[in-house]
Amino acid sequence: MSTDVKKGNDLQRFKVKRMLETLKSKKGFHTELISLYIPHDRKLSDVTNYLKNEVSESQNIKSKLTRKNVLDGISTLLGMLKNYREVSDNGIVMFAGAIPQNNTPGTERMEKYIIEPPEKVKTFRYHCASEFLTWALEEMLETKETYGLLVVGRKKSAVGYLRGNHMEVVREFTSNIHGKHKAGGQSQKRFERLIEEGEISFYRHISSEVNELFLGMEELQGIFIGGPGPSKEKFVNDESLDYRLREKILDVVDLGYGGTEGLRALVDKVKKQIENVKYVREQNIWQNFMKHITSETGMAVYGHEEVERALNLSAVETLIMSEQLKLYKIKRECSNCQYNDYITSKQINIDETNANVDTCPNCNSNSFRTTGFYPIIEYMGEIAESLGSHVEILSAETEGGETLRSTFGGIVAILRYKIDY
Numbered sequence: 001m002s003t004d005v006k007k008g009n010d011l012q013r014f015k016v017k018r019m020l021e022t023l024k025s026k027k028g029f030h031t032e033l034i035s036l037y038i039p040h041d042r043k044l045s046d047v048t049n050y051l052k053n054e055v056s057e058s059q060n061i062k063s064k065l066t067r068k069n070v071l072d073g074i075s076t077l078l079g080m081l082k083n084y085r086e087v088s089d090n091g092i093v094m095f096a097g098a099i100p101q102n103n104t105p106g107t108e109r110m111e112k113y114i115i116e117p118p119e120k121v122k123t124f125r126y127h128c129a130s131e132f133l134t135w136a137l138e139e140m141l142e143t144k145e146t147y148g149l150l151v152v153g154r155k156k157s158a159v160g161y162l163r164g165n166h167m168e169v170v171r172e173f174t175s176n177i178h179g180k181h182k183a184g185g186q187s188q189k190r191f192e193r194l195i196e197e198g199e200i201s202f203y204r205h206i207s208s209e210v211n212e213l214f215l216g217m218e219e220l221q222g223i224f225i226g227g228p229g230p231s232k233e234k235f236v237n238d239e240s241l242d243y244r245l246r247e248k249i250l251d252v253v254d255l256g257y258g259g260t261e262g263l264r265a266l267v268d269k270v271k272k273q274i275e276n277v278k279y280v281r282e283q284n285i286w287q288n289f290m291k292h293i294t295s296e297t298g299m300a301v302y303g304h305e306e307v308e309r310a311l312n313l314s315a316v317e318t319l320i321m322s323e324q325l326k327l328y329k330i331k332r333e334c335s336n337c338q339y340n341d342y343i344t345s346k347q348i349n350i351d352e353t354n355a356n357v358d359t360c361p362n363c364n365s366n367s368f369r370t371t372g373f374y375p376i377i378e379y380m381g382e383i384a385e386s387l388g389s390h391v392e393i394l395s396a397e398t399e400g401g402e403t404l405r406s407t408f409g410g411i412v413a414i415l416r417y418k419i420d421y
Contacts, residue, residue: 033097035133037125069098091121148223153258207240222250286400322410
């Protein structure tokens, strides 16, 4: 069975997402921003020759300034390619362009970016425009794999689907099927027949809705069906579900109840079969952390300072952070004695940060200034990966991800061994 998100890929995807935000904010005056997508099977020599040919073509651009900026962009890309001997398995994505520093032509500054794509680049692309071409990378970040969820009950049923870190409840169905009755004789048989007919009609109505919903999902990997009692078997045996969807049924499981609550119970019941889907994986990660907290094993810590200390002691087995964690590591450096340090802050305005710095702690000069800032997710994530720790970034879509953000400050860790505080 295919999987949705590979373990250990969270940090890379976060970096790409953040870089895309930067790229989409860049605008040029004319067709001066160049995007280059290189698939694995494309020879670098062929790419170099292609760019050299574009140099010749660009000589025909009428505007002197535009021509200069495009040629500078191509030269920048050629220079970047010299650092590579081969194309990585997923390919290479490069961007170069003259970005105006204000609304006046002639103030452009050449900027360049390299991205390791989270998935394989399938098509070679060379694109010149007033904006960078980012949709191809955005598609790579989109979760495509989907699992259909169907809970069938005699009174209540529900349909939904699981995609990435999100479970969507599409619709809940309520039947008008009569319950028990006290009639006897011929009336009893008539009531039983009416109840049976009503039940079948209810299931066929559900099938009609499910057929319309799921047949339009190109990336539907499978369908899980659950429900209380014999309802789910009656639904499946009725065969009103389209044959193309019947072929995708992966499992039929018993549940204690129907309706929307049953959908969540269904996911929990089949989670071993889809354990690498991000929604399920996030649930498992969070449940594992909470097990240590509630059992007071001493193998879990939370809070930025506590987690960073554990990380510095190489004691972290799994670093868990919220995608919505808005903290930054700010690097400060003294140009006089080269002393540097890092502080943690929500403030990322370099000018304002520098205004608050008085003197260098090492040489007491006033040359101590902010030289850069990094999202703490990247800063701590890279340290964790260098130490062989797992890095998990949870979204706010799941219950665990929301609790991580709102209750635990967005950063926790499961330890390799106990540490003293």
